Amino acid sequence: MSPPDAGPPRPARDDRPPSGIGRYIKVWFRFVPREGWLPYDTEGLWATRLSADTARVANVPFLQDGVAEGETVRFTTDADGVHWATGRVAASGNCTVRVLPVPDGPLGRDAHAVHERFAPFGLGGEVFSADFPLVALTVPGGADLGAIKALLIRGVAEGWWHFEVSCVTDAWRVA
Incomplete structure:
Protein backbone atom coordinates (compact mmCIF):
# COMPACT_ATOMS: atom_id res chain seq x y z
CA MET A 1 0.00 0.00 0.00
CA SER A 2 1.33 3.48 -0.92
CA PRO A 3 1.71 6.20 1.67
CA PRO A 4 -1.11 8.85 1.53
CA ASP A 5 1.20 11.57 0.13
CA ALA A 6 2.56 9.43 -2.71
CA GLY A 7 0.18 11.08 -5.24
CA PRO A 8 -2.00 9.38 -7.82
CA PRO A 9 -0.83 6.14 -9.34
CA ARG A 10 1.10 6.47 -12.59
CA PRO A 11 -0.93 5.58 -15.66
CA ALA A 12 -0.16 2.30 -17.32
CA ARG A 13 2.21 2.63 -20.27
CA ASP A 14 -0.65 2.14 -22.77
CA ASP A 15 -2.66 4.99 -21.17
CA ARG A 16 -0.09 7.67 -21.99
CA PRO A 17 -1.07 10.02 -24.80
CA PRO A 18 0.76 9.56 -28.06
CA SER A 19 3.83 11.76 -28.41
CA GLY A 20 2.31 13.51 -31.43
CA ILE A 21 -0.58 15.25 -29.62
CA GLY A 22 -0.97 18.75 -31.04
CA ARG A 23 1.07 17.97 -34.17
CA TYR A 24 -0.15 17.82 -37.72
CA ILE A 25 -0.84 14.42 -39.21
CA LYS A 26 -2.36 13.41 -42.51
CA VAL A 27 -5.74 11.70 -42.14
CA TRP A 28 -6.93 9.82 -45.20
CA PHE A 29 -10.56 9.44 -46.30
CA ARG A 30 -11.86 6.70 -48.62
CA PHE A 31 -14.83 7.26 -50.91
CA VAL A 32 -16.35 5.97 -54.10
CA PRO A 33 -15.24 8.11 -57.07
CA ARG A 34 -18.02 9.95 -58.88
CA GLU A 35 -18.51 9.22 -62.54
CA GLY A 36 -17.34 12.12 -64.69
CA TRP A 37 -15.37 13.64 -61.82
CA LEU A 38 -11.77 13.39 -60.68
CA PRO A 39 -10.58 9.74 -60.71
CA TYR A 40 -9.56 9.56 -57.05
CA ASP A 41 -10.89 7.30 -54.30
CA THR A 42 -8.92 8.78 -51.37
CA GLU A 43 -8.10 12.23 -50.06
CA GLY A 44 -5.58 13.12 -47.39
CA LEU A 45 -6.35 16.09 -45.16
CA TRP A 46 -4.02 17.71 -42.67
CA ALA A 47 -5.31 17.50 -39.13
CA THR A 48 -4.15 18.34 -35.63
CA ARG A 49 -3.84 15.21 -33.55
CA LEU A 50 -6.02 15.45 -30.43
CA SER A 51 -5.67 11.95 -28.99
CA ALA A 52 -4.53 8.47 -29.93
CA ASP A 53 -7.43 8.16 -32.39
CA THR A 54 -8.90 11.65 -32.97
CA ALA A 55 -7.80 14.71 -34.91
CA ARG A 56 -9.21 18.10 -35.95
CA VAL A 57 -9.27 18.69 -39.73
CA ALA A 58 -7.02 21.64 -40.59
CA ASN A 59 -7.74 22.22 -44.27
CA VAL A 60 -10.67 22.24 -46.66
CA PRO A 61 -11.48 19.05 -48.59
CA PHE A 62 -11.60 19.04 -52.38
CA LEU A 63 -13.07 15.57 -52.80
CA GLN A 64 -14.39 14.15 -49.54
CA ASP A 65 -18.05 14.94 -48.90
CA GLY A 66 -19.59 15.41 -45.46
CA VAL A 67 -16.58 16.92 -43.71
CA ALA A 68 -15.41 20.51 -43.22
CA GLU A 69 -12.36 22.26 -41.86
CA GLY A 70 -12.42 22.24 -38.06
CA GLU A 71 -14.33 18.96 -37.66
CA THR A 72 -13.04 16.36 -35.25
CA VAL A 73 -12.68 12.92 -36.80
CA ARG A 74 -11.79 9.50 -35.45
CA PHE A 75 -9.15 7.45 -37.24
CA THR A 76 -7.39 4.13 -37.12
CA THR A 77 -3.74 3.68 -37.96
CA ASP A 78 -2.76 0.80 -40.20
CA ALA A 79 0.43 -1.28 -40.06
CA ASP A 80 2.17 1.19 -42.38
CA GLY A 81 1.40 4.12 -40.08
CA VAL A 82 -1.30 5.59 -42.35
CA HIS A 83 -4.20 7.24 -40.48
CA TRP A 84 -7.60 6.35 -42.01
CA ALA A 85 -10.72 8.31 -41.03
CA THR A 86 -13.50 6.18 -39.59
CA GLY A 87 -16.08 8.83 -38.75
CA ARG A 88 -16.83 12.28 -37.44
CA VAL A 89 -16.73 12.83 -33.69
CA ALA A 90 -17.73 16.51 -33.57
CA ALA A 91 -19.00 18.94 -36.17
CA SER A 92 -17.30 22.31 -36.57
CA GLY A 93 -20.31 24.33 -37.65
CA ASN A 94 -18.47 25.09 -40.90
Missing part, protein backbone atom coordinates in the same frame (compact mmCIF):
# COMPACT_ATOMS: atom_id res chain seq x y z
CA CYS A 95 -19.61 24.27 -44.42
CA THR A 96 -17.52 23.25 -47.41
CA VAL A 97 -18.31 24.84 -50.78
CA ARG A 98 -16.52 23.99 -54.02
CA VAL A 99 -16.51 26.44 -56.89
CA LEU A 100 -15.26 25.66 -60.40
CA PRO A 101 -14.96 28.66 -62.75
CA VAL A 102 -16.47 28.16 -66.21
CA PRO A 103 -13.47 28.18 -68.61
CA ASP A 104 -15.23 30.22 -71.30
CA GLY A 105 -17.18 32.36 -68.81
CA PRO A 106 -16.44 35.92 -67.69
CA LEU A 107 -13.91 34.75 -65.06
CA GLY A 108 -12.20 32.26 -67.35
CA ARG A 109 -10.10 29.73 -65.44
CA ASP A 110 -9.11 32.37 -62.87
CA ALA A 111 -9.29 30.92 -59.34
CA HIS A 112 -8.07 34.27 -57.98
CA ALA A 113 -11.17 35.93 -59.46
CA VAL A 114 -13.31 33.41 -57.56
CA HIS A 115 -11.48 34.24 -54.33
CA GLU A 116 -12.01 37.97 -54.97
CA ARG A 117 -15.79 37.48 -55.19
CA PHE A 118 -15.82 35.81 -51.76
CA ALA A 119 -13.22 38.07 -50.10
CA PRO A 120 -15.87 40.43 -48.62
CA PHE A 121 -17.14 37.46 -46.57
CA GLY A 122 -13.67 36.64 -45.22
CA LEU A 123 -13.77 33.11 -46.64
CA GLY A 124 -10.59 31.10 -46.83
CA GLY A 125 -9.94 28.36 -49.28
CA GLU A 126 -7.55 26.51 -51.50
CA VAL A 127 -7.11 25.87 -55.23
CA PHE A 128 -6.77 22.31 -56.50
CA SER A 129 -4.25 23.17 -59.25
CA ALA A 130 -3.50 25.65 -62.03
CA ASP A 131 -4.74 23.09 -64.57
CA PHE A 132 -7.94 22.42 -62.64
CA PRO A 133 -8.88 25.68 -60.84
CA LEU A 134 -11.38 24.14 -58.44
CA VAL A 135 -11.67 26.41 -55.40
CA ALA A 136 -12.64 24.76 -52.10
CA LEU A 137 -13.94 27.24 -49.53
CA THR A 138 -14.54 26.94 -45.80
CA VAL A 139 -17.70 28.83 -44.86
CA PRO A 140 -17.84 29.48 -41.10
CA GLY A 141 -21.18 29.02 -39.40
CA GLY A 142 -21.17 32.67 -38.32
CA ALA A 143 -20.77 34.01 -41.88
CA ASP A 144 -23.59 35.70 -43.78
CA LEU A 145 -24.85 32.42 -45.20
CA GLY A 146 -27.80 33.94 -47.04
CA ALA A 147 -25.58 36.41 -48.89
CA ILE A 148 -23.03 33.70 -49.72
CA LYS A 149 -25.76 31.46 -51.10
CA ALA A 150 -27.11 34.38 -53.16
CA LEU A 151 -23.63 35.04 -54.60
CA LEU A 152 -23.19 31.37 -55.49
CA ILE A 153 -26.53 31.35 -57.32
CA ARG A 154 -25.76 34.65 -59.05
CA GLY A 155 -22.41 33.25 -60.22
CA VAL A 156 -24.17 30.31 -61.87
CA ALA A 157 -26.78 32.58 -63.46
CA GLU A 158 -24.08 34.89 -64.86
CA GLY A 159 -21.92 32.03 -66.15
CA TRP A 160 -19.06 32.59 -63.71
CA TRP A 161 -18.94 29.13 -62.17
CA HIS A 162 -20.51 25.86 -61.14
CA PHE A 163 -20.62 25.04 -57.44
CA GLU A 164 -21.50 22.34 -54.97
CA VAL A 165 -21.93 22.35 -51.22
CA SER A 166 -20.32 19.19 -49.93
CA CYS A 167 -20.76 19.69 -46.19
CA VAL A 168 -23.80 21.54 -44.90
CA THR A 169 -25.19 22.55 -41.55
CA ASP A 170 -28.74 23.24 -40.42
CA ALA A 171 -27.90 26.97 -40.47
CA TRP A 172 -26.92 26.67 -44.15
CA ARG A 173 -30.15 24.84 -45.00
CA VAL A 174 -32.37 27.54 -43.50
CA ALA A 175 -30.34 30.56 -44.70
Whole structure:
Protein backbone atom coordinates (compact mmCIF):
# COMPACT_ATOMS: atom_id res chain seq x y z
CA MET A 1 0.00 0.00 0.00
CA SER A 2 1.33 3.48 -0.92
CA PRO A 3 1.71 6.20 1.67
CA PRO A 4 -1.11 8.85 1.53
CA ASP A 5 1.20 11.57 0.13
CA ALA A 6 2.56 9.43 -2.71
CA GLY A 7 0.18 11.08 -5.24
CA PRO A 8 -2.00 9.38 -7.82
CA PRO A 9 -0.83 6.14 -9.34
CA ARG A 10 1.10 6.47 -12.59
CA PRO A 11 -0.93 5.58 -15.66
CA ALA A 12 -0.16 2.30 -17.32
CA ARG A 13 2.21 2.63 -20.27
CA ASP A 14 -0.65 2.14 -22.77
CA ASP A 15 -2.66 4.99 -21.17
CA ARG A 16 -0.09 7.67 -21.99
CA PRO A 17 -1.07 10.02 -24.80
CA PRO A 18 0.76 9.56 -28.06
CA SER A 19 3.83 11.76 -28.41
CA GLY A 20 2.31 13.51 -31.43
CA ILE A 21 -0.58 15.25 -29.62
CA GLY A 22 -0.97 18.75 -31.04
CA ARG A 23 1.07 17.97 -34.17
CA TYR A 24 -0.15 17.82 -37.72
CA ILE A 25 -0.84 14.42 -39.21
CA LYS A 26 -2.36 13.41 -42.51
CA VAL A 27 -5.74 11.70 -42.14
CA TRP A 28 -6.93 9.82 -45.20
CA PHE A 29 -10.56 9.44 -46.30
CA ARG A 30 -11.86 6.70 -48.62
CA PHE A 31 -14.83 7.26 -50.91
CA VAL A 32 -16.35 5.97 -54.10
CA PRO A 33 -15.24 8.11 -57.07
CA ARG A 34 -18.02 9.95 -58.88
CA GLU A 35 -18.51 9.22 -62.54
CA GLY A 36 -17.34 12.12 -64.69
CA TRP A 37 -15.37 13.64 -61.82
CA LEU A 38 -11.77 13.39 -60.68
CA PRO A 39 -10.58 9.74 -60.71
CA TYR A 40 -9.56 9.56 -57.05
CA ASP A 41 -10.89 7.30 -54.30
CA THR A 42 -8.92 8.78 -51.37
CA GLU A 43 -8.10 12.23 -50.06
CA GLY A 44 -5.58 13.12 -47.39
CA LEU A 45 -6.35 16.09 -45.16
CA TRP A 46 -4.02 17.71 -42.67
CA ALA A 47 -5.31 17.50 -39.13
CA THR A 48 -4.15 18.34 -35.63
CA ARG A 49 -3.84 15.21 -33.55
CA LEU A 50 -6.02 15.45 -30.43
CA SER A 51 -5.67 11.95 -28.99
CA ALA A 52 -4.53 8.47 -29.93
CA ASP A 53 -7.43 8.16 -32.39
CA THR A 54 -8.90 11.65 -32.97
CA ALA A 55 -7.80 14.71 -34.91
CA ARG A 56 -9.21 18.10 -35.95
CA VAL A 57 -9.27 18.69 -39.73
CA ALA A 58 -7.02 21.64 -40.59
CA ASN A 59 -7.74 22.22 -44.27
CA VAL A 60 -10.67 22.24 -46.66
CA PRO A 61 -11.48 19.05 -48.59
CA PHE A 62 -11.60 19.04 -52.38
CA LEU A 63 -13.07 15.57 -52.80
CA GLN A 64 -14.39 14.15 -49.54
CA ASP A 65 -18.05 14.94 -48.90
CA GLY A 66 -19.59 15.41 -45.46
CA VAL A 67 -16.58 16.92 -43.71
CA ALA A 68 -15.41 20.51 -43.22
CA GLU A 69 -12.36 22.26 -41.86
CA GLY A 70 -12.42 22.24 -38.06
CA GLU A 71 -14.33 18.96 -37.66
CA THR A 72 -13.04 16.36 -35.25
CA VAL A 73 -12.68 12.92 -36.80
CA ARG A 74 -11.79 9.50 -35.45
CA PHE A 75 -9.15 7.45 -37.24
CA THR A 76 -7.39 4.13 -37.12
CA THR A 77 -3.74 3.68 -37.96
CA ASP A 78 -2.76 0.80 -40.20
CA ALA A 79 0.43 -1.28 -40.06
CA ASP A 80 2.17 1.19 -42.38
CA GLY A 81 1.40 4.12 -40.08
CA VAL A 82 -1.30 5.59 -42.35
CA HIS A 83 -4.20 7.24 -40.48
CA TRP A 84 -7.60 6.35 -42.01
CA ALA A 85 -10.72 8.31 -41.03
CA THR A 86 -13.50 6.18 -39.59
CA GLY A 87 -16.08 8.83 -38.75
CA ARG A 88 -16.83 12.28 -37.44
CA VAL A 89 -16.73 12.83 -33.69
CA ALA A 90 -17.73 16.51 -33.57
CA ALA A 91 -19.00 18.94 -36.17
CA SER A 92 -17.30 22.31 -36.57
CA GLY A 93 -20.31 24.33 -37.65
CA ASN A 94 -18.47 25.09 -40.90
CA CYS A 95 -19.61 24.27 -44.42
CA THR A 96 -17.52 23.25 -47.41
CA VAL A 97 -18.31 24.84 -50.78
CA ARG A 98 -16.52 23.99 -54.02
CA VAL A 99 -16.51 26.44 -56.89
CA LEU A 100 -15.26 25.66 -60.40
CA PRO A 101 -14.96 28.66 -62.75
CA VAL A 102 -16.47 28.16 -66.21
CA PRO A 103 -13.47 28.18 -68.61
CA ASP A 104 -15.23 30.22 -71.30
CA GLY A 105 -17.18 32.36 -68.81
CA PRO A 106 -16.44 35.92 -67.69
CA LEU A 107 -13.91 34.75 -65.06
CA GLY A 108 -12.20 32.26 -67.35
CA ARG A 109 -10.10 29.73 -65.44
CA ASP A 110 -9.11 32.37 -62.87
CA ALA A 111 -9.29 30.92 -59.34
CA HIS A 112 -8.07 34.27 -57.98
CA ALA A 113 -11.17 35.93 -59.46
CA VAL A 114 -13.31 33.41 -57.56
CA HIS A 115 -11.48 34.24 -54.33
CA GLU A 116 -12.01 37.97 -54.97
CA ARG A 117 -15.79 37.48 -55.19
CA PHE A 118 -15.82 35.81 -51.76
CA ALA A 119 -13.22 38.07 -50.10
CA PRO A 120 -15.87 40.43 -48.62
CA PHE A 121 -17.14 37.46 -46.57
CA GLY A 122 -13.67 36.64 -45.22
CA LEU A 123 -13.77 33.11 -46.64
CA GLY A 124 -10.59 31.10 -46.83
CA GLY A 125 -9.94 28.36 -49.28
CA GLU A 126 -7.55 26.51 -51.50
CA VAL A 127 -7.11 25.87 -55.23
CA PHE A 128 -6.77 22.31 -56.50
CA SER A 129 -4.25 23.17 -59.25
CA ALA A 130 -3.50 25.65 -62.03
CA ASP A 131 -4.74 23.09 -64.57
CA PHE A 132 -7.94 22.42 -62.64
CA PRO A 133 -8.88 25.68 -60.84
CA LEU A 134 -11.38 24.14 -58.44
CA VAL A 135 -11.67 26.41 -55.40
CA ALA A 136 -12.64 24.76 -52.10
CA LEU A 137 -13.94 27.24 -49.53
CA THR A 138 -14.54 26.94 -45.80
CA VAL A 139 -17.70 28.83 -44.86
CA PRO A 140 -17.84 29.48 -41.10
CA GLY A 141 -21.18 29.02 -39.40
CA GLY A 142 -21.17 32.67 -38.32
CA ALA A 143 -20.77 34.01 -41.88
CA ASP A 144 -23.59 35.70 -43.78
CA LEU A 145 -24.85 32.42 -45.20
CA GLY A 146 -27.80 33.94 -47.04
CA ALA A 147 -25.58 36.41 -48.89
CA ILE A 148 -23.03 33.70 -49.72
CA LYS A 149 -25.76 31.46 -51.10
CA ALA A 150 -27.11 34.38 -53.16
CA LEU A 151 -23.63 35.04 -54.60
CA LEU A 152 -23.19 31.37 -55.49
CA ILE A 153 -26.53 31.35 -57.32
CA ARG A 154 -25.76 34.65 -59.05
CA GLY A 155 -22.41 33.25 -60.22
CA VAL A 156 -24.17 30.31 -61.87
CA ALA A 157 -26.78 32.58 -63.46
CA GLU A 158 -24.08 34.89 -64.86
CA GLY A 159 -21.92 32.03 -66.15
CA TRP A 160 -19.06 32.59 -63.71
CA TRP A 161 -18.94 29.13 -62.17
CA HIS A 162 -20.51 25.86 -61.14
CA PHE A 163 -20.62 25.04 -57.44
CA GLU A 164 -21.50 22.34 -54.97
CA VAL A 165 -21.93 22.35 -51.22
CA SER A 166 -20.32 19.19 -49.93
CA CYS A 167 -20.76 19.69 -46.19
CA VAL A 168 -23.80 21.54 -44.90
CA THR A 169 -25.19 22.55 -41.55
CA ASP A 170 -28.74 23.24 -40.42
CA ALA A 171 -27.90 26.97 -40.47
CA TRP A 172 -26.92 26.67 -44.15
CA ARG A 173 -30.15 24.84 -45.00
CA VAL A 174 -32.37 27.54 -43.50
CA ALA A 175 -30.34 30.56 -44.70
